[in-house]
Structures are given as structure tokens and as C-alpha cells.
Amino acid sequence: MRVFLVLLFGMGCIPAFSQSADESAIRQIYSEELSRGRSYQMLEYLTTEIGARLSGSPSAAAAVEWGRHEMQNFSDSVFLQPVMVPHWIRGQKEVGRVINSKKRGVVEMNVCALGMSVGTGPAGVTGNIVEVKTFDELKQLGEKHIKGKIVFFNRPMDPTKINTFEAYGGAVEQRALGPSEAAKYGATGVIVRSMGLNQEDYPHTGGLRYTLNIPKLPAIAISTKHADLLSKILKEEKDIQFYFETHCETLPDAPSFNVVAEIKGTEFPNEIIVVGGHLDSWDLAQGAHDDGAGCVQSMEVLRLFKAIGYKPKRTIRAVLFMNEENGLRGGLEYARLAELKKEKHIAAIESDDGGFTPRGFTMTATEPVRTKIKSWKPLFEPYGLSDFSNEGGGADIGPLQPQGVPIIGFLPDSQRYFDYHHTKEDTLDKVSKRELELGAASMAALVYLIDKYGL
Ligand SMILES: [Zn+2]
Incomplete structure (x- = not known):
């Protein structure tokens, strides 16, 4: 014990978080996901029952309905944001x-x-x-x-x-x-x-x-x-x-939706943390990695909080954005409405780099915000996340950046992403259940810390 104390004081660093409480909360998040996670099951339905879901297609509409229905199981409320999207057919x-x-x-x-x-x-x-x-x-x-x-x-x-x-x-x-x-x-x-x-x-x-x-x-x-x-x-x-x-041809714009689910904050309900992925995919594939994975991981953040009984202080939103692939209309509309309604977003996180083994997070934010998130690195290292160094974020949350919202990207291992990206090979069997779950838990752990300490 003495050696430990000497080391701790010797390094002169006092962590900016209550280490043991956070360690055990995060442990609980990972354990719940790795033993009773639902992310893979949700991805299975989205990719094999609904399949390819390019904006404006009947299957994109089916995916909206599915997302709304599914998220009612583990959120306080679900609502749709109407948005007109390009309608291109092959x-x-x-x-x-x-x-x-x-x-x-x-x-x-x-x-x-x-x-x-x-x-x-x-x-x-x-x-x-x-x-x-x-x-x-x-x-x-x-x-x-x-x-x-x-x-x-x-x-x-x-x-x-x-x-x-x-x-x-x-x-x-x-x-x-x-x-x-x-x-x-x-x-x-x-x-x-x-x-x-x-x-x-x-x-x-x-x-x-x-x-x-x-x-x-x-x-x-x-x-x-x-x-x-x-x-x-x-x-x-x-x-x-x-x-x-x-x-191929481009038809008139079609009506569609972002799907938004919320758990209301208990102390600061007007402060919003967004976590999301895009629901649309290219037409050639099931869109398993791009971006079914990011959608179910974001949904899973809410489900995990409910499952472990964590009541967030701030409002947590999972957003399934529409039309990232060929227009970004969903991301733009979400940001437009956030500004119009003067919503206070304290962070936006996106998973859109595939459902692979987590490596860390990328950030586009001010230096104090980056420093704060980096200070949590020791809490993530036991789970294999250690890369917090790069700028980044996500296409759908990018439009929130001009409003001063810190933009954060989930960073999985990138080696196999472009083997499948935008092809008929982007199918469920290319996603490892365990890797997908590790990603969902990592995102939930980050949301937990941002909720608890703010940014
Ligand atoms: Zn994508």
C-alpha cells in the first residue's frame, strides 16, 4: 500500500473524477452489455429483416418505424423529426x-x-x-x-x-x-x-x-x-x-424522419447529450457496419442506463439520423431545430466508423473540453481504449459544431472498414457481436462521465 501511495503522490496527479465509483459504474455498464446486451439482436433485425435502406426507399421508412418502436422500450419518449430527403434510385x-x-x-x-x-x-x-x-x-x-x-x-x-x-x-x-x-x-x-x-x-x-x-x-x-x-x-x-x-435516376424529394429517443435528466433536463448514428444506408448492402452498428450502439446507450438503473442528471438523446449518405439532410435539420428551439447541447457523439473493436474517441472541441475528456482515459484503458488524440466527430453531428457543441467521434479499429464500405459485403456476418458490444459499452461509459461531470 505504501508503495502505491508514494507512486500516486510522486506523480503529483489527482484525477478529476471519483475513481472508484466511476470504475465500478463503468464496470457495470460493460458487464451488462457483454452478458445481456441487445445491440447485436437489434442489428440483426435492422440488417436482415429490413436490409438496405437508402433515403426515400420503403425500407428506409420501415427502419424509421422500427427505430421508433424499439426505442419506446427503454426511453421516456420517442419522437420523429420530419425531413425531406433526396430520392435516388439505381x-x-x-x-x-x-x-x-x-x-x-x-x-x-x-x-x-x-x-x-x-x-x-x-x-x-x-x-x-x-x-x-x-x-x-x-x-x-x-x-x-x-x-x-x-x-x-x-x-x-x-x-x-x-x-x-x-x-x-x-x-x-x-x-x-x-x-x-x-x-x-x-x-x-x-x-x-x-x-x-x-x-x-x-x-x-x-x-x-x-x-x-x-x-x-x-x-x-x-x-x-x-x-x-x-x-x-x-x-x-x-x-x-x-x-x-x-x-439510375433522381426522383422528387421524399418525406422521411430522424428518430429521436430521450431519457429526461433529473437535475439539468435542459442540458442535452446526443449520441447517434445514421439510419440510412446505401442500396447495395445491409448497411451493417455503415451505419447499422452506430445506430444500435446509440440505442443501446439508453437501454444500458435503464438496465443498470442509472438515472442521468442531464437529458440523454439517441438520434437515428436520416440521409447521411446522399444529402446529410437529417443532420442539418437536427442542428437547425436545435438552434431554433435554443436547445443547450453539451456534447454530441457519433458512431459511424463501423462496429469494430474500440480504440478511443476523436474530438473537435475547445482545449479545456479535450483536456477534461482525456483525463478520463485511465478509466477506459482497461477496456482497450487509449487513443484520444485526434480531431474528429461525425458527419451527422457536424452541423452542431457552429453552435459551439463539442463534437465527439467513437473511434473503432479502422483496418477492415473499407473492405465492406458501400458494398454488398457490408452484411451482419461481418460484424462481431463482441466487438459491437464493446463499442456500445464504451459509448455508454463516455456518456455516463459527461453526464456526471459535465464538459
Ligand atoms: Zn456512414
């Missing part, structure tokens, strides 16, 4: 092929339309291909070499980045902005290498953003394996022709 399955390789003949490629892109219709797009890795390269080639051709953006995600979100960040402009960049020089269509680090047979969809007043080009993602093959063919035969056909 239509008939896409095709993409090299049509006249001298060496290989017709070569079918695994492709899919990019989200929010315009369709080619039955006529398709045919043309020679210009392969580029950067927008600079595209600019240097200019209209002279681009006009009338299909631009193929083929810059891989950088495999040397340890944080795969950094690798994604370094490549995703090709998908998001590439079609409009190519249109500036008179291209007729765009092919984008899928955002993934592996050699895969399936394409990754994802949203693009057309620039105003520039022609909207049809655009497809191609699997990483076929991106490499196409590049190889182009090195052998420069003048091959490519054909692709997409049948």
Missing part, C-alpha cells in the same frame, strides 16, 4: 465492358453507378478511355485529349496509411468530384476505381457531387481488381473502347 443492374480488345475480345467488368449520378439510359455511353490518377493530370491533358472520351480515375487508396480513413480521404475526391472535373474538359462519362484497399471483385458505390452549371456525366465505380485489369489492357492497347450502361 434501377436496372449496370453493365460495363471493354468491347473490342484485340487480345481479349469483350471483357465484362464489375461496376455500379455512383450514388446521385445521372443514368445513361438504354443507349449507354461508348468511348475511348483516358486513365488519370490526379485532377492535375486531367488538367494538363485538357480538352484536346479528353473531349468525347471516358475518363478513368485510377488513383488507389494509399496502403501505407495506418488509419484507413486517411487513405480514404486521400482518394475519395475522385469519386465525389471527379465526374464534374472530367466534364469541364468535355468527357462523356467517368469510371472511378472503387474506394477499397484490397483486390476485390465487387464495386463500392458512394455519393458524387455535381458542380453547379457543369454538365452532369454518368459515372460508375469499378472493382479494384477490374480497375487494375482495365489499366493493364490500356497499357497493351491504348485505343480500346469501353461501354457502360446505368439506369
Whole structure:
């Protein structure tokens, strides 16, 4: 004991929390989740009974109903926030092929339309291909070499980045902005290498953003394996022709909802802590990691508090945001209403990086707030969370930031996220029940500390 005391005083640090009470409360949260957790069961229903739930689709509407119904079991109240959302549909399955390789003949490629892109219709797009890795390269080639051709953006995600979100960040402009960049020089269509680090047979969809007043080009993602093959063919035969056909279209905006559940605070009911994920997913997948996991983990925070009998001092809200993937309308509407109603949010936490093993939290907040959250690190270390160093948050809670709300992101291990992201492979069987539960408990532990000590 004496050795312990000497060490403690020797370090000159007095923790800014009542360590033993918090240690046991957090232990209780993890034990409840790991033995009687409901997060996986909820995810199973959302992904296998409801499935893909792109904004505006009947299954997105079913997911709203499910979320409202489910959260009534463990909250004081549930309400819906109406929001109009973009309604893009993929239509008939896409095709993409090299049509006249001298060496290989017709070569079918695994492709899919990019989200929010315009369709080619039955006529398709045919043309020679210009392969580029950067927008600079595209600019240097200019209209002279681009006009009338299909631009193929083929810059891989950088495999040397340890944080795969950094690798994604370094490549995703090709998908998001590439079609409009190519249109500036008179291209007729765009092919984008899928955002993934592996050699895969399936394409990754994802949203693009057309620039105003520039022609909207049809655009497809191609699997990483076929991106490499196409590049190889182009090195052998420069003048091959490519054909692709997409049948997607954008319908008028559709009515939808954010789903909000609350446990009212006992002492400071007007101070709100939000925890959330996004309920919509791309249409190709069950959206298990993106972002079914974040939804059920957020829901589970409320259920856990009820289960262990913890009555929060502040109001805890679980929010299932609608339309993160192709518009962010839910996140924007939530923030707009918060401002309009002068709600006092003391923190917003989002889980949208997959249901993998917890590593820590990211934060976009003032230095005192960051310091306070970091001071709780010793309480998380026994559960494997030690990374509290990076800026971050989440797309849906981002719009709260201008109101001065500290923005916090749940940070799971990132290594496998982009194996599944926006693909048909983002299914329940890719989620480990235990990892999902560890994440839910970690979020609940953080909410507990913020509730108890404020920020
Ligand atoms: Zn997501």
C-alpha cells in the first residue's frame, strides 16, 4: 500500500473524477452489455429483416418505424423529426465492358453507378478511355485529349496509411468530384476505381457531387481488381473502347424522419447529450457496419442506463439520423431545430466508423473540453481504449459544431472498414457481436462521465 501511495503522490496527479465509483459504474455498464446486451439482436433485425435502406426507399421508412418502436422500450419518449430527403434510385443492374480488345475480345467488368449520378439510359455511353490518377493530370491533358472520351480515375487508396480513413480521404475526391472535373474538359462519362484497399471483385458505390452549371456525366465505380485489369489492357492497347450502361435516376424529394429517443435528466433536463448514428444506408448492402452498428450502439446507450438503473442528471438523446449518405439532410435539420428551439447541447457523439473493436474517441472541441475528456482515459484503458488524440466527430453531428457543441467521434479499429464500405459485403456476418458490444459499452461509459461531470 505504501508503495502505491508514494507512486500516486510522486506523480503529483489527482484525477478529476471519483475513481472508484466511476470504475465500478463503468464496470457495470460493460458487464451488462457483454452478458445481456441487445445491440447485436437489434442489428440483426435492422440488417436482415429490413436490409438496405437508402433515403426515400420503403425500407428506409420501415427502419424509421422500427427505430421508433424499439426505442419506446427503454426511453421516456420517442419522437420523429420530419425531413425531406433526396430520392435516388439505381434501377436496372449496370453493365460495363471493354468491347473490342484485340487480345481479349469483350471483357465484362464489375461496376455500379455512383450514388446521385445521372443514368445513361438504354443507349449507354461508348468511348475511348483516358486513365488519370490526379485532377492535375486531367488538367494538363485538357480538352484536346479528353473531349468525347471516358475518363478513368485510377488513383488507389494509399496502403501505407495506418488509419484507413486517411487513405480514404486521400482518394475519395475522385469519386465525389471527379465526374464534374472530367466534364469541364468535355468527357462523356467517368469510371472511378472503387474506394477499397484490397483486390476485390465487387464495386463500392458512394455519393458524387455535381458542380453547379457543369454538365452532369454518368459515372460508375469499378472493382479494384477490374480497375487494375482495365489499366493493364490500356497499357497493351491504348485505343480500346469501353461501354457502360446505368439506369439510375433522381426522383422528387421524399418525406422521411430522424428518430429521436430521450431519457429526461433529473437535475439539468435542459442540458442535452446526443449520441447517434445514421439510419440510412446505401442500396447495395445491409448497411451493417455503415451505419447499422452506430445506430444500435446509440440505442443501446439508453437501454444500458435503464438496465443498470442509472438515472442521468442531464437529458440523454439517441438520434437515428436520416440521409447521411446522399444529402446529410437529417443532420442539418437536427442542428437547425436545435438552434431554433435554443436547445443547450453539451456534447454530441457519433458512431459511424463501423462496429469494430474500440480504440478511443476523436474530438473537435475547445482545449479545456479535450483536456477534461482525456483525463478520463485511465478509466477506459482497461477496456482497450487509449487513443484520444485526434480531431474528429461525425458527419451527422457536424452541423452542431457552429453552435459551439463539442463534437465527439467513437473511434473503432479502422483496418477492415473499407473492405465492406458501400458494398454488398457490408452484411451482419461481418460484424462481431463482441466487438459491437464493446463499442456500445464504451459509448455508454463516455456518456455516463459527461453526464456526471459535465464538459
Ligand atoms: Zn456512414
